[in-house]
Structures are given as C-alpha cells and as structure tokens.
Amino acid sequence: MEPLNRPAVIVADMLVDFITGALANPPSQEAIEPIARLLAGARERGWTVCYVNDAHLPGDPEERLWGPHAMAGTPGAQVIPELAPQPGDVQFAKRWYSGFHETGLDMYLRAQGADAVILVGQHAHICVQHTAGDAFISGYRVVLATDGISAFTPEDKADGVAYMETMYGAESATVDEILAA
Numbered sequence: 763m764e765p766l767n768r769p770a771v772i773v774a775d776m777l778v779d780f781i782t783g784a785l786a787n788p789p790s791q792e793a794i795e796p797i798a799r800l801l802a803g804a805r806e807r808g809w810t811v812c813y814v815n816d817a818h819l820p821g822d823p824e825e826r827l828w829g830p831h832a833m834a835g836t837p838g839a840q841v842i843p844e845l846a847p848q849p850g851d852v853q854f855a856k857r858w859y860s861g862f863h864e865t866g867l868d869m870y871l872r873a874q875g876a877d878a879v880i881l882v883g884q885h886a887h888i889c890v891q892h893t894a895g896d897a898f899i900s901g902y903r904v905v906l907a908t909d910g911i912s913a914f915t916p917e918d919k920a921d922g923v924a925y926m927e928t929m930y931g932a933e934s935a936t937v938d939e940i941l942a943a
C-alpha cells in the first residue's frame with residue numbers, strides 16, 4: 763500500500779454489549795488481538811487514536827431494530843478491557859451507526875492534521891461502513907484493517923468490505939501490512 767502520512771485509527775463499537783452482551787458477536791473475539799496490535803503500533807508512531815462508541819438514549823431510532831444496547835452510562839457501553847483507551851486516546855459517543863454523525867470527530871481529526879482513517883471494529887457492513895462513508899465524503903483516505911474488522915457472518919463482512927472498496931475507494935490491508943507501510 764501507499765505510505766501513510768498522518769493516519770488516525772478509528773475503533774468502532776468494541777464495547778462489552780457488542781462482544782458478549784446485548785448484541786453479542788462471537789466472531790468479534792478474533793478481532794481483539796489484531797486491534798490491540800494496531801493500537802500499540804499506532805501509539806508508538808504517534809498516530810491519533812479515536813474510539814467511536816455507541817452510547818444510546820431511550821427512544822433512539824436504532825432501538826426499534828436492535829433493542830436496547832450500549833445504553834449511555836451502562837457497563838455494556840464500555841470499551842472492553844483488552845482494548846481500554848490509553849492516555850491521549852479520545853472517545854466519541856455516538857447515537858447512530860456513523861462515528862462522524864454529531865460527534866465532533868471530524869473537527870478533532872482536522873485539528874490533529876489527519877489525512878487518513880484506519881478503521882477497525884464492528885460491524886463491517888453497519889457502523890464501520892457508515893463511518894467509512896462519512897470519512898470518504900469528508901475527504902479522508904479510507905483504510906480498512908481487515909483482520910481487525912468483524913460482523914455477525916463472513917458474508918456480511920465480505921459484503922461490507924466490498925461495498926467500501928467500491929463506493930469509498932477504501933484500501934484493504936492487514937494490521938501487519940499497515941504497520942509496515
């Protein structure tokens with residue numbers, strides 16, 4: 763892949779409710795170690811690290827589809843301990859799929875001088891895809907660390923990745939490839 767200039771890592775919804783809680787997704791366990799490796803490498807390199815975390819309020823539109831999950835202030839809305847944010851990382855609370863929607867993420871990324879986002883987390887075809895779409899229309903290069911991205915099924919993951927590649931020009935790579943770029 764082309765060398766990265768000023769990337770920011772965006773971790774989507776690696777929350778207790780999304781791993782083992784209300785919306786438990788067993789395949790997401792496999793993404794934990796690659797994400798941890800990416801975050802360690804990113805912090806070493808001084809890359810911006812952001813988390814975009816569901817923090818829902820009662821009556822949010824998504825509740826009709828998914829039921830209550832990651833309700834603001836509950837244990838289920840916490841980032842899992844294995845990927846706990848470190849000093850210097852920033853967490854953004856979101857109430858919709860996209861990490862950019864009414865969160866202030868774009869303003870923060872611009873202040874950091876970021877020109878690319880490296881996306882990990884879940885789900886490939888839902889929150890990651892919507893976040894990638896907003897990153898694209900906001901002018902960022904979109905990179906998918908595919909071993910750090912999960913979905914309920916391999917088909918959903920493949921569909922989400924293919925859509926982001928086609929529609930947002932997303933570049934897919936492994937965590938190791940990204941850290942070597």
Ligand code: ZN
Pocket residue numbers: 816818824831832857858
């Ligand atoms: Zn949600």
